[in-house]
Amino acid sequence: MNETLNFARRPFRDERPVLLVAGVLLAAAAILLIANVRLYTAFQREVGGTNDQIANLEARRAAAQRESQQARDALNNYRVSSLAQESRGLLRLAEERRFSWTTLLARLERVLPPEVRVTRLTPHFDTNGATLSLSLVGKDSDSVVRTIAALARDPAFSLVDLKSEATPEQGVPEGHAFEIDTRYAPPEGAPAGTAR
Numbered sequence: 465m466n467e468t469l470n471f472a473r474r475p476f477r478d479e480r481p482v483l484l485v486a487g488v489l490l491a492a493a494a495i496l497l498i499a500n501v502r503l504y505t506a507f508q509r510e511v512g513g514t515n516d517q518i519a520n521l522e523a524r525r526a527a528a529q530r531e532s533q534q535a536r537d538a539l540n541n542y543r544v545s546s547l548a549q550e551s552r553g554l555l556r557l558a559e560e561r562r563f564s565w566t567t568l569l570a571r572l573e574r575v576l577p578p579e580v581r582v583t584r585l586t587p588h589f590d591t592n593g594a595t596l597s598l599s600l601v602g603k604d605s606d607s608v609v610r611t612i613a614a615l616a617r618d619p620a621f622s623l624v625d626l627k628s629e630a631t632p633e634q635g636v637p638e639g640h641a642f643e644i645d646t647r648y649a650p651p652e653g654a655p656a657g658t659a660r
Contacts, residue, residue, distance in 0.1 A: 564650070567650055568587075568596075568648065568650075571618070571620055571650070572585075575614050575615060575617075575618045575621070576600075576611060576614060577602070577607060577610045577611060577614060579602055579603045579607055580600050580601070580602045580607050580611050581600065581601050581602075582598060582599070582600055583599045583600065583601055583638075583641070584598070584599035585597070585598055585599075587648070592647075592649065593647060593649030593650075594647075594648045594649070595645060595646070595647055595648070596645065596646050596647075596648045597627075597643065597644075597645050598643065598644045598645075598646070599641070599642075599643050600641070600642055600643070600644065601638045601639050601640065601641050601642075602639055602640045602642070603639050603640065604639070604640050605629075605631075605640055607639075607640055607642075608626065608629060608640065608642050611642075612624050612626060612644070615644070615646055620648060620649060620650050621646045621647065621648055622646065622647045622649070623645075623646060624644060624645075624646045625644065625645045625646065626642060626643075626644055627642075627643040627644060627645055628642065628643045629641070629642045630642070
């Protein structure tokens, strides 16, 4: 059966407006799709730049935190070293205050040979006791030997070191002058005497 289509017969269906609307909708959908793709790519580029900026800011923040921690550590170390230095100074001052001149002078009077005189005595204090610088005058060079031997025998004196000697021929009118450095640490239980 060969039927021919007769578009002039009723019911006449004109599908052109539907096709036109479908075409317009498809064109609008394509335009919106292209616009969305462009917006998406622009957003991705912007987000990528923002991610780079965020990573850069995070790196800068981490560097600033490291620098600030280093500065805090340096400040704390400075405070600790400053406190340690102050405490050493206070300990030295306490040692000076506890130092008994009476005990030292009585011990020197007992230890030194009778012909030797003290012309200058300078103590230097630390936590282990004191280092004494003694300027002495004796009758002759044997006075030097007897003085060093006497100081070495006494337990309160250690590390006796002869620094210099000068004879009357070298312009010392009083006799044989010599200088000695020695460590002085009175034994425990020594009488305190009068404090400085």
